[in-house]
Amino acid sequence: MFRLRLKVIDHPRRALILTDTPRPDCPNCAGAGGTVEHYGYPDTGEYWGSGWEFCACWTARRLTLLPLPRWTRRTPPAGYSTNAPF
Numbered sequence: 001m002f003r004l005r006l007k008v009i010d011h012p013r014r015a016l017i018l019t020d021t022p023r024p025d026c027p028n029c030a031g032a033g034g035t036v037e038h039y040g041y042p043d044t045g046e047y048w049g050s051g052w053e054f055c056a057c058w059t060a061r062r063l064t065l066l067p068l069p070r071w072t073r074r075t076p077p078a079g080y081s082t083n084a085p086f
Contacts, residue, residue, distance in 0.1 A: 003058075006065075014068040022058040029055035 003021040008014070022033035029035055034055045039048040054060055 007062075008068070009062075014070065015064050016066040016068060018063045018065055020058045020061070022055060026055060026057040029057065033058055033060075 003023070004018055005021055007017050007019050009017055022029060022031055024031040032055075034052050036050050037053050038050045040046060041048045
């Protein structure tokens with residue numbers, strides 16, 4: 001069963017997307033959508049980094065529904081004029 005939601009994204013272009021959410025009662029990820037795996041350097045065992053492993057209870061794919069227009073500036077780039085109107 002899909003748990004779809006609408007979301008607005010800003011990168012690379014402002015758009016309205018449809019995305020899936022992780023299952024809240026998932027025993028593997030506890031609703032977080034995945035688990036963090038920490039890596040160690042093979043020779044010394046020192047911390048080398050971490051990675052994110054996605055859970056099978058959801059899909060990370062997104063579907064773009066509608067590209068949104070850019071907001072126009074309400075003020076000119078130089079700001080308002082300090083001169084009197086008359």
